[in-house]
Amino acid sequence: MPCGRDRARPSSTVAHKASSDMCFDLIICGGKVVDGTGAAAFAADIAVTGDRIAAVGDLAAAEAVRVIDAAGCVVAPGFIDAHAHSDAYLLLEPDAPSKLTQGITTEVNGQCGGSAVPRLGQARLASDWDSQTYPQLAVTSRRGLSNSETSGPTWTTVACYRELFNAVRPAVNTVQFIGHNTLRAGVMGYEPRAASADEVRAMCRRLEQALDEGGWGLSTGLLYQPGKYAAGAEVLALTKTAAARGAMYATHMRSEGDRLLESVEEVLGLVRATGIRAQISHLKTSGPANWRKIDRLLEIVAQSRREGAQVHSDRYPYLAAGTDLDIVLPEWAAAGGREAIMANLADPVARARVEAELDAGGRDWTAVMIGGGWSDETRAFSGCTVAEASMSLGLTPGQAVCRFIKTDMTRTGAFFFGMCEDNLRRIYEQSWVMPGSDASLRAPWGPLGQDHPHPRAYGTMPRFLRMMTGRIAGIEKICGLVEAVRRMTSLPAAAFGIRDRGELRVGAFADIVVFAESELEDTSTYAAPHNFCKGVRQVLVNGTLSLDNNKFTGERNGMFLER
Numbered sequence: 001m002p003c004g005r006d007r008a009r010p011s012s013t014v015a016h017k018a019s020s021d022m023c024f025d026l027i028i029c030g031g032k033v034v035d036g037t038g039a040a041a042f043a044a045d046i047a048v049t050g051d052r053i054a055a056v057g058d059l060a061a062a063e064a065v066r067v068i069d070a071a072g073c074v075v076a077p078g079f080i081d082a083h084a085h086s087d088a089y090l091l092l093e094p095d096a097p098s099k100l101t102q103g104i105t106t107e108v109n110g111q112c113g114g115s116a117v118p119r120l121g122q123a124r125l126a127s128d129w130d131s132q133t134y135p136q137l138a139v140t141s142r143r144g145l146s147n148s149e150t151s152g153p154t155w156t157t158v159a160c161y162r163e164l165f166n167a168v169r170p171a172v173n174t175v176q177f178i179g180h181n182t183l184r185a186g187v188m189g190y191e192p193r194a195a196s197a198d199e200v201r202a203m204c205r206r207l208e209q210a211l212d213e214g215g216w217g218l219s220t221g222l223l224y225q226p227g228k229y230a231a232g233a234e235v236l237a238l239t240k241t242a243a244a245r246g247a248m249y250a251t252h253m254r255s256e257g258d259r260l261l262e263s264v265e266e267v268l269g270l271v272r273a274t275g276i277r278a279q280i281s282h283l284k285t286s287g288p289a290n291w292r293k294i295d296r297l298l299e300i301v302a303q304s305r306r307e308g309a310q311v312h313s314d315r316y317p318y319l320a321a322g323t324d325l326d327i328v329l330p331e332w333a334a335a336g337g338r339e340a341i342m343a344n345l346a347d348p349v350a351r352a353r354v355e356a357e358l359d360a361g362g363r364d365w366t367a368v369m370i371g372g373g374w375s376d377e378t379r380a381f382s383g384c385t386v387a388e389a390s391m392s393l394g395l396t397p398g399q400a401v402c403r404f405i406k407t408d409m410t411r412t413g414a415f416f417f418g419m420c421e422d423n424l425r426r427i428y429e430q431s432w433v434m435p436g437s438d439a440s441l442r443a444p445w446g447p448l449g450q451d452h453p454h455p456r457a458y459g460t461m462p463r464f465l466r467m468m469t470g471r472i473a474g475i476e477k478i479c480g481l482v483e484a485v486r487r488m489t490s491l492p493a494a495a496f497g498i499r500d501r502g503e504l505r506v507g508a509f510a511d512i513v514v515f516a517e518s519e520l521e522d523t524s525t526y527a528a529p530h531n532f533c534k535g536v537r538q539v540l541v542n543g544t545l546s547l548d549n550n551k552f553t554g555e556r557n558g559m560f561l562e563r
Contacts, residue, residue, distance in 0.1 A: 022047075022055070022059070022061070022062040022063065023062065023063040023064065023065075024047040024048060024049050024054055024055065024059075024062060024063070024064040024065075025048050025049050025050065025064065025065050025066070025543065026047070026048040026064055026065065026066045026067070026068065026540075026543070026545070027045055027046070027047045027048075027059055027062060027064040027066075027067050027068070028045065028046045028047075028048075028067075028068045028070050028075055028512065028514060028538075029045040029059065029060075029067060029068070029069060029070060030045070030069050030070050030071035031043075031044075031046075031070030031071065031072075031073050031074065031075035031514060032073070032074050032075065033046065033056070033074075033075050033076075033504060034074055034075070034076045034481060034482055034485045035056075035076075035077070035503055035504040035505065036076060036077040036485055036486060036489035036490040036493075036502050036503045036504060037486065037490055037503055038482060038483065038486045038490070039482070040482060041074075041481070041482060044056055044057055044058070045057065045058065045059035045060070045062075046075060046504060046512065047059055047062060047064065048510040048512075048540065048543050049543075050510075050543055051509055051510055051542040051543040051544075051557065052507060052508065052509060052510055052543065053504060053505065053506055053507065053508050053509075053510050053512075054506065055506060056504060056505065056506055066545075068514065068538055070514050070537075070538075072516060073514050073515060073516050073517075073537060074481070074485075074514070074515055074516075074517050075504070075512065075513075075514050076103075076485050076488075076489065076504070076512070076513050076515070077105075077485075077489040077490070077501065077502050077503055077504050077508075077511060077512065077513070078103060078104065078105025078106065078489070078501070078511030078512055078513050078539065078540070078541060079102065079103045079104045079105065079106075079435075079461050079488040079489060079513060080104070080105070080106045080107075080108070080434075080488065080489060080492040080493060080496075080498065080501070080502060081099065081104045081106065081107045081108060081435075081436060081437050081460070081461075082108050082279070082314040082434045082435065082436035082492040082495070082496070083108060083111050083250075083279075083281055083282060083314045083316075083436025083437065083438050084099075084107035084108055084109050084111065084436070084437055084438075084439065084440065084441075085109065085111060085112070085114075085126075085438070085439060085440040086099070086107050086109050086174070086440045086441045087109045087110055087115055087116030087117070087129070087161075087174075087176065087440075088116045088125060088126075088129035088132070088134070088440075089129070089132075089440045089441050089442075089448060090107075090109075090165065090168070090170040090172070090174060090441065090558075091134055091135060091164055091165065091168050091170070092132055092134055092135075092447065092448065093441060093442075093443050093446065093447075093448050094168045094169065094170035094171060094556055094558075095170075095171050095443075095546070095552050095554070095556065096170055096171045096172045096441045096558075097441070097442070097443040097444075097532070097552065098439075098441050098442040098443060098457050098458045098532070099171075099172055099441045100171055100172065100536075100539050100546055100547045100552065101458070101532040101533055101536055101547065101550075102458070102459070102460065102461040102462060102533055102536065103461055103462075103513035103515060103536045103539055104172060104437075104461060105172055105173060105501075105511035105512075105513070105539060105540075105541045106172060106173040106174070106175065106498065106501060106511065106561070107172055107173070107174055107175070107441075108175045108177065108216075108250075108436070108492070108496060109174050109175065109176055109177065110176050110177030110178060110179055110215075110216075110219055111177060111179075111219050111221075111250060111252070111281060111438075112179070112219060112220075112221035112224065112252040112281060113179040113180045113181035113182070113219055113220045113221025113222070113224060113227045113252065114126050114179045114181050114182060114219075114221055114224065115176070115177060115178050115179035115182045115219065116129065116155070116161065116182075117155060117156075117157065117158045117160075117161045117176070117178070117182070117210065117215075118156060118157050118158060118178070118182065118183070118186060118206060118209075118210055119155065119156050119182070119186070120156060120157075120186040120206065121185065121186035121187060121189070122185050122186065122189040122190065123182050123183075123185040123186035124185070127324065127338070127409075127410055127411040128372070128411060128413070128440070128451070129440075131374060131411060132447055132448075133447070134154070135168065157209070157210070157213060158176065158178070158209075158210045158213035158214050158215050159213040159214070161176075162213070162214055162560050165560045166560065169556045169557065169558065170556055170558040171541060171546040171552075171556040171557075171558050172541055172558045173501075173511070173541065173542070173558045173559045173560075173561050174558065174559075174560055174561065175216045175496060175498065175561050176214065176215055176216055176560065177215065177216050177217050177218065177219040177248075177250055178207055178210040178211065178215040178216075178217070178218055178219065179219050179220075179221065180203075180218060180219065180220040180221070180222075180227050180230070180235070180238060181220075181221050181224060181225070181226060181227040183203045183206050183207055183210075183238070184203060184226050184227060184230065185226060185337075186206060187199050187202045187203050187206065188226075189226075190225055190226045190336055190337035190338075190339075190340075191226065191229075191336065192225075192226065192229050192335035192336055193229055194229060194230070194231050194234070195230065195231075195234050200233075200234050200237050200238075201237075203234075203237075203238060204237055204238060204241040207238055207241050207242065208241060208245065211242065211245045211247050212245075214560060214562055215247070216247065216248060216496070216561070216563055217242055217247040217248030217249055217250060218238055218239060218241075218242040218247065218248070218249050218250075219249075219250040219251065219252075219281075220235060220249075220250075220251045220252065221251075221252040222235070222251065222252065222253060222254040222263075223252060223253070223254060223255065223256075223327075224252070224327075225334060225335075225336075225337045226337065228254070232266065235270065236270060236273060236274075239270045239273075239274050239276055240273075240274050242274075242276060243274040243275055243276040246563065247276075247563065248276065248277045248278070248279065248496060248497070249270065249271075249274075249276045249277070249278045249279070250278070250279040250281055251267055251278070251279070251280060251281055252281045252282070253266070253267060253280065253281075254266065256282075256284050256285070256286040257285075257286040257287045257289075257290045257418075258287070258289070258290065260285060260286070260290055260293055260297060261293060261296055261297060261300065264280070264297060264300050264301065265300065267280060267311075268300065268301070268304045268309065268311065271304065271309045271310070271311060272304075272309070277310040277311075277495070277497070278309070278310065278311045278312075279311075279312050279313065279314065279495065279496070280301070280311065280312070280313040280314075281313075281314060281436070281438070282314060282315055282316060282321075282436065282438050283297075283313040283314070283315050283427055283433065284315065284321070284419055284423070284424075284427070285297065285419070285420065285423050286321065286416075286418045286419060287418045288418070288420075291420045291422075291423055294420075294423045294426050294427075298426065298427075298430060301313070301430075301432075302430075305432065310495075311432070312432045312433070312434065312491070312492075312495040313427075313430075313432065313433050313434075314433065314434050314435065314436030314438075314492075315424070315427050315428065315433055315435065315436065316435065316436060316437055316438050316439075316456045316460050317424065317428075317435065317456075317460060317463045317464045317467050318419075318454070318455065318456050318463075319417060319418075319419040319420070319421060319424065320369070320415040320416055320417045320418075320419070320454070320526070321415070321416045321418065321419070322371060322413065322414070322415050322416070322438070322439075322453075322454035322456070323413070323414065323416070324410065324411070324412065324413060324414065325368075325370070325371075325401060325404060325405055325412040325413065325414040326341055326405050326410050326412070327414075328358065328363065328368070328401060328414075329341065329354060329358075329405070330354060330357045330358075333350065333353075333354045333357075338409070338410045341405065341410050342406070342409065342410065345402055345405065345406040346406070351402055351406075354398065354402055355396065355398035355399050355401075355402050356398065357398070358397065358398030358401055358402070359396045359397060359398040359399075363397075365385060365386040365387040365390070365397040366385050366386075366387045366388075367385070367416065367417040367418060368385060368386045368387075368414055368415070368416055368417075369383065369384065369385050369386075369414060369415040369416075369417070369526060370382055370383070370384055370385070370386065370389060370404065370412065370413075370414060370452075371412070371413030371414050371415050371451075371452050371453065371454065372411075372412070372413035372451030372452040372453060373404065373408055373411075373412055373413070373451070373452065374408040374409070374411040374412070374451075375407045375408050377403075377404075377407055378404045378407060378408050378412055379452070381404075382452035383452065383526060383527045383528075386400060386401060386414075389404075413451065413452065413453070413454075415454055415526060421475075425475075425476075425478065428464075428467070428468060428478055429478055432491075432495075433487070434487045434488065434491045434492045434495065435460055435461060435464040435487065435488055436460070437456045437457065437460035437461075438454075438456060439453065439454060439456045439457035439460070440453075440457065441457070442457045442458065442529075442530065443530075444530040444531070444532075449530055452529060453529050453530075454526075454529065455522070455524035455525055455526055455529045456524075457524070457529065458522065458523075458524035458529060458530070458531060458532060458533060459522025459523070459524040459533050460522075461488060461533075462520045462521060462522045462533040462534075462535060462536075463522040464484070464487075464488065465481075465484050465485075465488070465517075465520060466520060466521070466522070468483070468484040468487070469481055469484055471520075481517065489501075489502040489503065490502040490503050497563060498561060509542055509543075510540050510542060510543040511540065511541055511542065512538075512539070512540040513536060513538070513539050513540075514536075514537045514538040514539075515535050515536045515537060516535045516537060517535070518535075519534055519535035520533070520534065520535030520536070521533060521534045521535060536550070537549060537550065541556075541557055541558055542557040542558070542559060543557065544556065544557035
């Protein structure tokens with residue numbers, strides 16, 4: 001059908017005017033194009049053939065199998081979620097509902113040291129992933145996969161995971177990092193000790209294999225078990241291994257609070273020593289006592305960048321962090337991971353000690369909210385603070401925390417309110433900071449609709465765009481639409497080295513989002529998280545229309561991206 005309509009023709013920024021004998025698979029016409037590069041918006045049509053953008057310009061005379069009228073809407077590159085945790089869930093809910101409805105077309109997964117691959121030795125999935133039932137896809141040959149009953153995860157190596165990914169064909173692309181905690185657990189379990197030289201070499205060999213099979217880089221979660229026990233030399237050896245293969249380094253630093261500045265210096269030291277490109281995950285100043293460190297934090301990173309370091313960062317547009325509740329446990333009680341925690345909570349003497357230490361620790365339990373729970377008892381308190389839950393149960397906060405963690409077998413989620421609105425703004429003012437959800441995909445239905453996620457799982461991209469452009473009441477504008485879109489598209493593409501994405505230009509992959517800026521709104525909240533955002537009309541991933549007029553088409557064409 002033709003793409004004819006009456007409107008002003010595009011300016012000289014348009015690539016060309018189409019001839020009447022041109023025919024494409026799809027044309028998006030009549031929209032305001034924000035191409036992701038930082039260039040001014042312009043009026044143009046976008047044509048797609050196969051999985052690529054075939055033309056940008058005046059296509060009024062061209063023909064297409066499908067025409068999308070984008071009048072009154074913004075047409076932009078698909079958004080790149082620079083920090084995600086959907087590794088396993090892409091196989092479970094491949095329509096990726098909470099991501100598509102935000103306009104996300106590519107996720108950077110395997111973050112914070114905890115990737116879904118490689119699952120070797122004693123390495124296990126994160127507790128929320130491990131609690132699910134996955135499609136059983138048995139590898140019958142190197143050429144194909146056969147379907148059978150559902151069960152636990154069947155993949156081990158990156159190569160095996162890729163086969164599963166390609167068989168399921170999720171709706172979004174993935175960039176897969178390799179988690180240090182996963183590597184470490186696979187080699188030496190969850191022992192709370194330094195690695196031997198042989199163990200470090202074994203981790204490096206497994207990292208090399210994972211990168212050769214399609215891993216994008218190394219991620220660390222140095223606040224978590226068992227990575228927190230890694231000496232600097234261990235992390236340096238792995239970073240050198242990644243750098244030697246042209247891979248990248250992403251890190252949840254050792255501290256985002258009391259030792260924030262020292263942790264940043266550790267990251268930048270690795271960059272200087274290896275030349276590796278680095279991504280500082282969810283940059284923040286956690287806890288009121290550390291808010292004053294923002295100036296020094298930003299100056300340290302800016303100075304490193306001026307000296308030539310390729311360092312970027314991501315951040316979600318919320319003031320509460322989200323992780324497992326067991327992060328609050330005393331170091332001695334958590335050392336050794338899940339089995340050690342459960343053993344300590346089953347021992348009356350050890351449990352009493354844990355409870356007492358939590359109660360005497362000075363934490364503000366009104367600033368810790370219960371998130372997802374895996375038991376009916378815990379779920380009843382989802383969205384309540386620990387202070388509220390403990391009062392309702394007639395327990396001390398320490399007793400309530402231990403009760404939830406034990407009942408849920410360490411799988412209780414929690415939100416920690418400890419960040420500052422002014423500092424969030426300061427961070428987003430930096431040209432090298434991009435949005436990242438720090439969330440796995442979710443759906444309001446099925447197995448992923450049973451928990452209580454952080455609202456960032458559903459609302460990161462629209463909230464970021466609204467915050468940046470001054471469309472949230474009480475928050476002053478930081479930049480315009482063009483710069484906000486650049487941060488969501490070409491900036492992460494350049495920072496991570498993702499080729500032919502993040503820009504609307506001829507030859508780029510057809511990852512495209514159409515949204516009504518005036519209608520864009522995040523509706524997910526801490527109390528009621530399972531709510532899709534509003535305003536995103538269409539999403540194409542590799543030329544396939546997966547979201548059309550706010551409806552999932554069931555058509556999926558996501559790719560496992562390679563460096």
